[in-house]
Structures are given as structure tokens and as C-alpha cells.
Amino acid sequence: DFFLTLPAEIQLIWSRQLTGSSMILIMSRYSLLLAQVFQLIFNIKLPGQTLTDTSCSAAYLISQISYDTTEVAVKLLSILRVYALFGQRRSLLILLCPFIIATLEMSAYPAFLPLIHCIDCSIFLMLVVRLLFTGNISSGQLIYILVVVISPLLRLIFDSIIFILTLIKTAGYIMQSRKSGTHGIAEVVLRDGQ
Numbered sequence: 001d002f003f004l005t006l007p008a009e010i011q012l013i014w015s016r017q018l019t020g021s022s023m024i025l026i027m028s029r030y031s032l033l034l035a036q037v038f039q040l041i042f043n044i045k046l047p048g049q050t051l052t053d054t055s056c057s058a059a060y061l062i063s064q065i066s067y068d069t070t071e072v073a074v075k076l077l078s079i080l081r082v083y084a085l086f087g088q089r090r091s092l093l094i095l096l097c098p099f100i101i102a103t104l105e106m107s108a109y110p111a112f113l114p115l116i117h118c119i120d121c122s123i124f125l126m127l128v129v130r131l132l133f134t135g136n137i138s139s140g141q142l143i144y145i146l147v148v149v150i151s152p153l154l155r156l157i158f159d160s161i162i163f164i165l166t167l168i169k170t171a172g173y174i175m176q177s178r179k180s181g182t183h184g185i186a187e188v189v190l191r192d193g194q
Contacts (some may be wrong), residue, residue: 002029002033011028013025013026016150019079021080024076024077024080025073025075025077025102027069027073028070028073028074028077031066031069031071031073032066032067032068033068034062034063035062035063035064035066035067035070036062038059038062038063038066039063041059042177045190068104072100072103072104073104075100075103075158076100077092077100078101078162079092079096079097079162080163082096082165082166082169085165085166086103086169092165095160095161096158096162099154099161102113102154103151103154103155103158127141127144145154150193
């Protein structure tokens with residue numbers, strides 16, 4: 001993907017003055033690349049290579065921060081798209097920006113907890129059962145449960161809002177173009193995949 005889109009990126013992004021949105025695009029592309037490189041380091045052991053706990057933790061932490069940076073950048077680009085589609089309504093920014101902050105916080109927290117480095121379903125289920133039946137868990141374990149449950153829910157809610165808003169606007173553009181007897185760009189894009 002990087003090599004296929006690199007010529008267009010050089011022409012459209014690097015050869016022009018950088019704007020806020022182009023910086024966010026660059027951040028999303030290259031933080032993902034960095035995360036993937038560190039995932040390779042983290043997951044592939046070469047013959048004769050020994051990875052210490054410290055180097056594994058560092059590779060994991062850099063990879064996680066890079067993935068989180070990518071996620072925030074993609075969310076920002078999604079918000080900018082919806083913001084533009086809806087005529088730059090500030091109310092949409094007020095609605096959507098807290099999701100970025102909450103998602104970032106939920107994503108960053110596990111990176112600094114040794115317990116959450118590898119989300120083990122059996123540990124999670126054991127903690128939930130203990131919470132439900134005895135109520136006897138530490139505050140750190142409760143935070144662990146909340147992070148594991150809330151983080152995906154926040155992502156799902158955010159993505160659903162973005163999808164629904166985009167769908168509403170796209171459907172509106174299609175109906176408007178059909179009333180005027182033309183084929184709008186939204187209809188062409190939707191038809192392109194068929």
C-alpha cells in the first residue's frame with residue numbers, strides 16, 4: 001500500500017505546503033509504518049538473536065504508541081471529513097472530539113500496566129467473575145476490566161456515529177442529484193464498487 005500510493009503522496013502532499021490535514025495524513029501513514037516495523041521486531045525472532053525483557057517491553061511500548069497515534073490521526077481525518085460534509089458545524093466537533101480524548105486515554109493506559117500487555121481472556125473472565133460474585137478485586141483490576149470493556153465500546157460508538165453521519169449526507173446527495181437528473185459524485189463512488 002505504501003509503495004502503490006507513494007507517487008501520489010509525493011505529488012499531492014510532499015510537493016506542496018504542508019497543512020494541518022496533510023500533517024495528520026502523514027502522521028497516520030508513518031506512525032502505522034513505525035508500529036508495523038516494531039511489531040516485526042517484537043514478533044519475529046531471528047536465529048541467534050535473544051530479546052531481553054527490556055527490549056521486548058520497549059518494542060511493545062513504541063509499537064503501541066505508534067498504533068495509538070495512527071488511531072488518533074485516522075479519527076481526526078474522519079472528524080474532518082464529517083465536519084466538511086456537514087458545512088463545518090462546530091457542534092459536530094464538540095460531539096466527536098471527546099471520543100478521541102477518551103480513546104487515547106483508554107489506549108494509553110494499558111501500555112503502562114504490565115497486566116494488560118497481553119489481554120488474556122482467562123484473566124479477564126476470572127476478574128469479572130470475582131467482581132460479580134465476591135466484589136473482592138483491587139482498584140487496578142477494576143480499571144483493567146473497565147479498559148477492556150469500555151475501550152472497544154468507545155471505538156464502536158465513534159465509528160458508528162461517523163458511519164451514520166456519512167451515510168445520511170451521502171444519501172442526501174444522491175437524492176438531490178436524482179431530483180436534478182444528474183449523477184452526483186456520491187452515486188458514482190457508490191456505484192464504482194459494483
